[in-house]
Amino acid sequence: MHHLLIVDDHPLYRLALRQTLAAGLAGARIDEAGDLAGAQGLLAESPDTDLVLLDLQLPGTHGLLALGELRAAHPGVAVAILSGQDDPATVRRALAMGACGYLTKHAGTEELHAGVRALLAGETWMPSALRELLARTPRDSESESLAARLATLSPQQLKVLQRVAEGRLNKQIADELGIQERTVKAHLTVVFEKLGVRNRTQAGVLLSGLAGE
Structure with a gap:
């Protein structure tokens, strides 16, 4: 069944x-x-x-x-x-x-x-x-590469990234997810490295492009 x-x-x-x-x-x-x-x-x-x-x-x-x-x-x-x-x-x-x-x-x-x-x-x-x-239709290799890199993130890293994209601060994210603020920072370090960005603003711009916004 x-x-x-x-x-x-x-x-x-x-x-x-x-x-x-x-x-x-x-x-x-x-x-x-x-x-x-x-x-x-x-x-x-x-x-x-x-x-x-x-x-x-x-x-x-x-x-x-x-x-x-x-x-x-x-x-x-x-x-x-x-x-x-x-x-x-x-x-x-x-x-x-x-x-x-x-x-x-x-x-x-x-x-x-x-x-x-x-x-x-x-x-x-x-x-x-x-x-x-x-x-x-011609391929957009850059956006497909970004999607593939997002697929390598853990569930918790994706939850943190989701909240960064919504404009939340590290303390707010920590409170929402029930984790320490230093854990949020650690997750973001990995996320930024995998996405090839330096900060949350660049990450937000990338996600906006991915969503076609």
Whole structure:
């Protein structure tokens, strides 16, 4: 029996997607989460989840960092993007950060079922039209490299970076995460080194570019 998790902040869309998937995957267990914290909680309870379908535009997250956090915390769980965005740059960044596939929200039922079945079979999947678009579009090696470097950060380092991008000070980050301020500084030292930046301002600029802002 397959076990899927839908992560999207729109309840009506989650309901419709769940019903659509259930019709094509007899006996599948399909859970839902409206934000990253909810997804993390469900994955902690069910680490044998086969596939996560993740919306990129979750509240309280910055760009692709939600994908990075899920992949870092649960490396054995396949995560595919299900998004309204289908521009080639976003798709390539998501794949560079470890997404196993990319589905679009305007996909028809047949295409959605085909994609999810392929992902559950261990394939890397995206719609043929999107694959053809990627083949015609020049690559942005710099942004893909940044996405790949973000994928090397630990869950805690990604949480710290998320809060830096939101403008929080080290003490605020320490209080929110329940760690020492010196631990925040240690995490940032590693983060800056991996991202090739010198300070939090440069890190924020990089993340803004990654998110297409």
